[in-house]
Amino acid sequence: MKGKLDPSVRQALVEEGKNLKEGLIALEEDLVQLTDKLQLEAQSIPNTTHPDVPVGGEESSVLRKEVGSQRSFNFAIKDHLQLGKELDLFDFDAAAEVSGSKFYYLKNEAVLLEMALVNWAISEVSKKGFTPLITPEIVRSSVVEKCGFQPRAKNTQVYSIEDSDQCLIGTAEIPVGGIHMDSILAESALPLKYVAYSHCFRTEAGAAGAATRGLYRVHQFSKVEMFIFCRPEESGKWHEELITIEEDLYASLGLHFKTLDMATGDLGAPAYRKFDIEAWMPGLERYGEISSASNCTDYQSRRLGIRYRPSPSEPPSTSTKKGKGAASGPTQFVHTLNATAVAVPRLIVCILENFQQGDGSIVVPEPLRPYMGGLELLSPKFK
Amino acid sequence: MLTCGRFISSSAATSTASFFPFRTLTRSLVRRPAPHLLSSASAAAATAVELDTNDGSAGGGAGVVRPQWKAAIDFKWIRDNRDAVADNIRTRNSTANLDLVFELYDQYLTLQKEVERLRAERNAVANKMKGKLDPSVRQALVEEGKNLKEGLIALEEDLVQLTDKLQLEAQSIPNTTHPDVPVGGEESSVLRKEVGSQRSFNFAIKDHLQLGKELDLFDFDAAAEVSGSKFYYLKNEAVLLEMALVNWAISEVSKKGFTPLITPEIVRSSVVEKCGFQPRAKNTQVYSIEDSDQCLIGTAEIPVGGIHMDSILAESALPLKYVAYSHCFRTEAGAAGAATRGLYRVHQFSKVEMFIFCRPEESGKWHEELITIEEDLYASLGLHFKTLDMATGDLGAPAYRKFDIEAWMPGLERYGEISSASNCTDYQSRRLGIRYRPSPSEPPSTSTKKGKGAASGPTQFVHTLNATAVAVPRLIVCILENFQQGDGSIVVPEPLRPYMGGLELLSPKFK
Numbered sequence: 001m002k003g004k005l006d007p008s009v010r011q012a013l014v015e016e017g018k019n020l021k022e023g024l025i026a027l028e029e030d031l032v033q034l035t036d037k038l039q040l041e042a043q044s045i046p047n048t049t050h051p052d053v054p055v056g057g058e059e060s061s062v063l064r065k066e067v068g069s070q071r072s073f074n075f076a077i078k079d080h081l082q083l084g085k086e087l088d089l090f091d092f093d094a095a096a097e098v099s100g101s102k103f104y105y106l107k108n109e110a111v112l113l114e115m116a117l118v119n120w121a122i123s124e125v126s127k128k129g130f131t132p133l134i135t136p137e138i139v140r141s142s143v144v145e146k147c148g149f150q151p152r153a154k155n156t157q158v159y160s161i162e163d164s165d166q167c168l169i170g171t172a173e174i175p176v177g178g179i180h181m182d183s184i185l186a187e188s189a190l191p192l193k194y195v196a197y198s199h200c201f202r203t204e205a206g207a208a209g210a211a212t213r214g215l216y217r218v219h220q221f222s223k224v225e226m227f228i229f230c231r232p233e234e235s236g237k238w239h240e241e242l243i244t245i246e247e248d249l250y251a252s253l254g255l256h257f258k259t260l261d262m263a264t265g266d267l268g269a270p271a272y273r274k275f276d277i278e279a280w281m282p283g284l285e286r287y288g289e290i291s292s293a294s295n296c297t298d299y300q301s302r303r304l305g306i307r308y309r310p311s312p313s314e315p316p317s318t319s320t321k322k323g324k325g326a327a328s329g330p331t332q333f334v335h336t337l338n339a340t341a342v343a344v345p346r347l348i349v350c351i352l353e354n355f356q357q358g359d360g361s362i363v364v365p366e367p368l369r370p371y372m373g374g375l376e377l378l379s380p381k382f383k
Numbered sequence: 384m385l386t387c388g389r390f391i392s393s394s395a396a397t398s399t400a401s402f403f404p405f406r407t408l409t410r411s412l413v414r415r416p417a418p419h420l421l422s423s424a425s426a427a428a429a430t431a432v433e434l435d436t437n438d439g440s441a442g443g444g445a446g447v448v449r450p451q452w453k454a455a456i457d458f459k460w461i462r463d464n465r466d467a468v469a470d471n472i473r474t475r476n477s478t479a480n481l482d483l484v485f486e487l488y489d490q491y492l493t494l495q496k497e498v499e500r501l502r503a504e505r506n507a508v509a510n511k512m513k514g515k516l517d518p519s520v521r522q523a524l525v526e527e528g529k530n531l532k533e534g535l536i537a538l539e540e541d542l543v544q545l546t547d548k549l550q551l552e553a554q555s556i557p558n559t560t561h562p563d564v565p566v567g568g569e570e571s572s573v574l575r576k577e578v579g580s581q582r583s584f585n586f587a588i589k590d591h592l593q594l595g596k597e598l599d600l601f602d603f604d605a606a607a608e609v610s611g612s613k614f615y616y617l618k619n620e621a622v623l624l625e626m627a628l629v630n631w632a633i634s635e636v637s638k639k640g641f642t643p644l645i646t647p648e649i650v651r652s653s654v655v656e657k658c659g660f661q662p663r664a665k666n667t668q669v670y671s672i673e674d675s676d677q678c679l680i681g682t683a684e685i686p687v688g689g690i691h692m693d694s695i696l697a698e699s700a701l702p703l704k705y706v707a708y709s710h711c712f713r714t715e716a717g718a719a720g721a722a723t724r725g726l727y728r729v730h731q732f733s734k735v736e737m738f739i740f741c742r743p744e745e746s747g748k749w750h751e752e753l754i755t756i757e758e759d760l761y762a763s764l765g766l767h768f769k770t771l772d773m774a775t776g777d778l779g780a781p782a783y784r785k786f787d788i789e790a791w792m793p794g795l796e797r798y799g800e801i802s803s804a805s806n807c808t809d810y811q812s813r814r815l816g817i818r819y820r821p822s823p824s825e826p827p828s829t830s831t832k833k834g835k836g837a838a839s840g841p842t843q844f845v846h847t848l849n850a851t852a853v854a855v856p857r858l859i860v861c862i863l864e865n866f867q868q869g870d871g872s873i874v875v876p877e878p879l880r881p882y883m884g885g886l887e888l889l890s891p892k893f894k
Contacts, residue, residue, distance in 0.1 A: 091690065098654050098689035099647040100677065105690060111633065111643035111708070119626055123884070132622035136610040137710065137731060138670075143609050159649075160673040166611065168672075168679075178609035179602065179616060197622070199648065199710055220648060373634070 047299040050236075050273040053264055060263035061276070067247065068256030070280050075358040079283030080349045081214040084110070086360055087378055089352075092214070102204060102219045109378045113351065113364075114222060114344050116371035121224040121342040122195055124249060124367075130195035130226060135175035137198055141167045143178045146303035148270035148296070155206040168201035172225040173338040180229060182305040184331055190308055191230035191238060195341060198223060215345035216281075216288060224341040229306065232298065235272075235335035239295040242339035243275045246291050249341060253365040255350050256280040258287060272297040279346070283353035290346045293339035300336045307331035434458070434491070434546050449547060451653045454814040455844070456553045458488055471559060474566045474775040479555040487549040494545060498538050505531040558810040561784040564775055571774035572787070576758065579767030581791050586869040590794030591860045592725040595621070597871055598889055600863075603725070613715060613730045620889045624862065624875075625733060625855050627882035629708055632735040632853040635760060641706035641737060646686035648710055652678045654689045657814035659781030659807070666717040679712035683736040684849040691740060693816040695842055701819055702741035702749060706852060709734060726856035727792075727799060735852040740817065743809065746783075746846035750806040753850035754786045757802050760852060764876040766861050767791040769798060783808040790857075794864035801857045804850035811847045818842035 001013050054060045084090040089110035095103040106114055126132050141151045144158060144167050151158040151167050159168040169175060176196045185192070200223050207217055226245065228238050243259060250257055257279040267274050271294040278287035301307070310329045355363040362378040369376055434456070461468055465485070472479050508528045512521065565571045595601040600621035606614035617625055637643050652662045655669060655678050662669040662678050670679040680686060687707045696703070711734050718728055737756065739749050754770060761768050768790040778785050782805040789798035812818070821840045866874040873889040880887055 094690045094692075095647050095686075097692060098686055099650045103647040103649065105647070105686070106645040108643060111645050114645055115630055115633070115708075119630065122622065122626070132619060134617040134622050134625060136606050136614040136616070138614065138712065139610045162671040162673045175606075175609055175616070179605045181605075181608060197626075201649065 043303075044269075046267070046269040047272050047297060049264055049267070050295070052261070053267070053273055054261060056263045057265040058263065061260040061266065062263075063258055064243075064261050064275065065247065065259040066257075067251050067259075068254075068280075070256055071282065071354060073282070077282055077353070077356060078360075079214070080281075080352040081283075083283070083352045083356055083360070083362065084214075086380055087362070088381065089378075090215070100219075102217060104215065104218060109372075109375070110348065112372045112375065113348055113368070113378075116368040117342045117344050117347055118197055118222060118224055119371045120368055121249065122197060125195040125224070125226060125245065125341050128193075128245060130193040133172075133176060133179075133194050133196040135169075135172050135179075135196050135198045137169050137175075137201070138166050139169055139175055139178065141165050143181065143304075144169075144174055146181070147174045147177050147300055148268070148303070149174070157202045157205065159201050159203055169198060170202045171200050171338075172196040172198040172223060173227060176225065176227040176338075177300050177304055177306075177336060180304070180306050183307070185229070185306070185308040185334065187231065187308050187311045190334065191228050191234065194227045196225050196227060198225070200343075213284065215349050216284065218345055222344040226337075226339045226341050228337045229301075229334045230337070231308065232332065232335050235295050235297055235337060238337050239273060239275070239293065242293045242337060243277075246277055246293060246339060246341065250277065250279065250290070252367050253347070253351070255290075255354065257290070268294075270294065270296040270299040272299070279350050281346075281349050281353050283356075284349070288346055288349070290343060290350065291340035294337065296336045296338070298333040298335055301333040306334050306336070308334050434550060449543075450551065452657060452814070453550045454554045454657075455816070456550065456556075456813065458553070461553070461556070462488065467559075468556065471775075472557065475557050475560070475778055475780075476776050477555070477557045477780065479557065480552060481556065484549065484552045484556065487545065487552060491542070491545050491549050494538065494542050498535065498542055501531060501535045501538065505535060554814075555780070557778070557780040558783050558808060560775055560778070561806070563772070564778070564784055565772060567774045568776040569774065572771040572777060573774075574769055575754075575772050575786065576770040577768075578758065578762050578770075579765075579791075581767055582793065582865060584793070588793055588864070588867060589871075590725070591792075591863040592794075594794070594863045594867055594871070594873065595725075597891055598873070599892065600889075601726070611730075613728060615726065615729060620883075620886070621859065623883045623886065624859055624879070624889075627879040628853045628855050628858055629733055629735055630882045631879055632760065633706055633708060636706040636735070636737060636756065636852050639704075639756060641704040644683075644687060644690075644705050644707040646680075646683050646690075646707050646709045648680050648686075648712070649677050650680055650686055650689065652676050654692070654815075655680075655685055657692070658685045658688050658811050659779070659814070660685070668713045668716065670712050670714055680709060681713045682711050682849075683707035683709040683734060684738060687736065687738040687849075688811050688815055688817075688847060691815070691817050694818070696740065696817070696819040696845065698742065698819050698822045701845065702739050702745065705738045707736045707738060709736070711854075724795065726860050727795065729856055733855040737850045737852050739848045740812075740845045741848070742819065743843065743846050746806050746808055746848060749848050750784060750786070750804065753804045753848060754788075757788055757804060757850060757852065761788065761790065761801070763878050764858070764862070766801075766865065768801070779805075781805065781807040781810040783810070790861050792857075792860050792864050794867075795860070799857055799860070801854060801861065802851035805848065807847045807849070809844040809846055812844040817845050817847070819845050 001010065001017070005013070054062045078086075081090075088108055089106065091105040091107060092103075095105055122132055138161065141160065142165070144151045149158060149170065150156055151160060157170050161167065175198070176194050179194075180192070199220060201220050204217055204219060226242055228242070230238050247259060257277050260276050260278065262274040262276055274292060274294045276289050277291045279290045281288045309331050351365060352362055355365065357363065360380045364372060364376050364378065434453070461484070465481070469481050472481055505528060508524055508531060512524050512528070516524070565573045592601075599619055600617065602616040602618060603614075606616055633643055649672065652671065653676070655662045660669060660681065661667055662671060668681050672678065686709070687705050690705075691703070710731060712731050715728055715730060737753055739753070741749050758770060768788050771787045771789065773785040773787055785803060785805045787800050788802045790801045792799045820842050862876060863873055866876065868874065871891045875883060875887055875889065
């Protein structure tokens with residue numbers, strides 16, 4: 001319509017243009033809706049899986065490593081609830097009144113034990129080059145979703161805040177993953193390694209039965225979490241590093257545990273590969289999960305928008321183009337990994353049940369003693 | 384004779400229960416002296432007069448939601464001290480409506496009496512029907528009994544609603560006030576103690592935000608994306624500083640006989656209310672959990688107060704002293720402006736709180752003890768601060784007396800509140816239902832009665848006190864701003880060094 005035209009020709013063109021425009025608007029709306037639907041469906045596709053991961057349900061998980069063995073006791077042992085009662089370490093009854101079931105107060109030496117576990121873990125892991133962090137425990141629900149969790153699902157693990165788009169975190173993985181959201185990192189900055197301390201809140205909706213006794217399954221607990229942002233080629237190596245750090249921590253506490261390579265049915269959408277550690281809990285007569293280390297490759301970073309700019313492979317030549325942009329490649333998504341250093345309640349279960357003595361006292365693991373003012377033994381008090 | 388006709392006749396109401404027939408009732412009746420109404424908890428000759436709705440009847444009209452709990456209000460005391468209570472409400476700028484309370488209380492007494500009278504008549508009719516009677520006489524009695532019963536049910540429903548309303552109004556009456564508390568607003572608070580003085584710097588000082596940025600100690604920007612404004616990440620040595628402050632405080636305070644506690648941070652909203660907070664108010668400080676009657680705590684005072692709710696403690700167990708560590712969550716709704724910069728006002732923070740349950744005669748002494756512990760803690764950190772006896776306008780409903788400590792923050796150029804110590808006397812315990820049984824004054828004699836019950840007095844409400852040991856973010860502000868050096872490094876206060884692996888200085892890193 002740019003040239004000089006006959007009025008009737010122009011009019012016809014205007015009509016045609018108008019029809020095209022309306023049709024286009026309608027189609028563009030459809031495209032947006034279709035794109036949203038496509039995006040939603042595609043986002044529910046789980047991460048790819050490492051070729052060595054065993055296929056099947058929980059029972060197909062493969063033993064990678066076993067440390068220690070089940071201690072044999074020459075006296076009748078107690079579970080952590082009874083030990084805690086006799087040593088005045090917890091109060092579940094008062095917490096049930098004040099807050100509801102699966103809440104608890106820690107008292108006396110149990111407070112020192114929690115603080116010691118946290119302090120010790122932060123100290124040990126930061127020595128290995130991890131940056132200590134204390135994180136928000138309230139986050140936007142979108143960040144929760146980007147990490148691969150589902151705050152709005154039926155039986156969700158996530159607590160939501162009323163009149164708000166915010167949620168409580170179930171793990172520091174979420175605020176740590178979010179710390180670099182929508183960013184482009186320099187390759188030279190990688191790997192970024194964090195050790196983060198937070199409280200964690202989980203609804204445990206749908207979890208019932210004997211496996212929820214005492215400290216084993218609770219709504220609120222303290223956790224020190226390790227998180228790594230790295231180049232894709234390195235995530236396998238960092239996964240091995242993380243599981244080794246965990247195994248060293250628990251071995252030094254004197255625990256007996258198994259490291260499992262979790263089977264496909266147990267991975268959870270974000271994980272490319274997941275190693276769980278299950279420790280022996282003699283009072284509960286079971287191995288219980290005390291930590292989990294996942295390599296999420298680019299699943300989370302594609303959602304959180306975390307990229308890095310690869311460094312130029314050769315120094316810039318006499319090219320007239322300014323800046324690094326010309327010689328470096330396009331941005332890539334980082335890989336993310338997360339691993340539990342200490343999840344306090346289950347470690348308290350392990351310590352109480354494994355290190356109990358015939359007289360009802362508990363031997364404090366050596367690495368924790370400096371963090372408890374040198375305390376070596378939790379003894380029954382004459383009250 | 385249909386005795387129930389007496390109270391219905393003067394109103395337009397028919398035999399169907401109208402909403403408030405008692406209004407007509409009270410106007411037509413002569414006021415009688417108030418009977419002593421005893422709560423079910425203190426059956427012996429108690430000085431407290433509480434409302435008794437244990438009549439087992441219908442719980443209010445259709446669809447009416449009863450309150451989940453009620454405070455043990457001493458109505459007789461309020462009535463005997465009306466002027467003092469009114470004065471107190473005024474000086475505290477409370478919105479409690481005392482006149483309404485009295486009006487409702489009088490209606491309550493009258494209605495209660497009427498209900499008792501009807502019950503007595505109904506019993507009399509029932510007794511009359513026990514013997515051998517003429518069928519027509521029996522029939523008339525049955526009719527009368529039925530009318531009395533219907534009338535009674537209606538009145539009892541009214542009584543429940545009236546009691547709930549009275550209870551609600553009365554619960555908003557603030558605690559009494561210590562006679563030495565200055566009267567007035569914030570500016571009337573009185574200085575009790577001053578420790579140290581404002582340090583003079585021979586270089587241009589920075590505020591904690593700038594120091595934190597240069598030392599890579601916080602990240603507010605990332606937190607704003609992930610969580611929203613007034614959230615933050617602590618990084619590097621700031622993490623060690625927080626852990627050190629918490630560890631040190633728990634250690635120091637437990638040496639003084641306080642039992643360490645780590646508490647739930649999610650609690651039932653009724654417990655929040657019983658401590659004197661208002662989760663449902665507009666601009667509430669309290670975060671609520673969706674699809675639940677639970678809230679996030681703003682202070683460990685709440686779960687610690689709740690640990691002994693609905694209990695009777697032995698006198699020998701008192702005082703019970705706790706030092707509790709928790710995270711605290713506050714909406715800070717309605718707080719805006721420059722006073723919210725950086726770590727000064729945040730939605731989430733760590734706090735170590737002291738809490739005492741004691742005998743009433745001792746709460747004054749424990750209040751002094753608590754403020755002394757706080758002053759010693761902050762003096763040992765090397766802070767300059769002022770302890771204030773807060774004025775009536777600044778007390779908050781639960782506090783009988785409140786001491787605040789404000790520390791000098793040179794970067795923010797202001798004194799900022801770093802702790803608060805309140806004596807709540809029996810305000811919280813009347814709501815949480817925490818009593819103690821006084822020990823017998825003499826050992827049991829050769830009396831044949833078993834147990835302690837016979838010689839000990841009726842149960843009494845304990846007094847509760849709470850005081851901040853450390854509230855981490857504002858102490859970080861104080862430490863960074865006060866102990867900064869010309870080269871941008873920060874001197875770590877001596878008491879914290881053992882908890883930071885001996886670290887003496889936070890130094891700028893070459894990054």
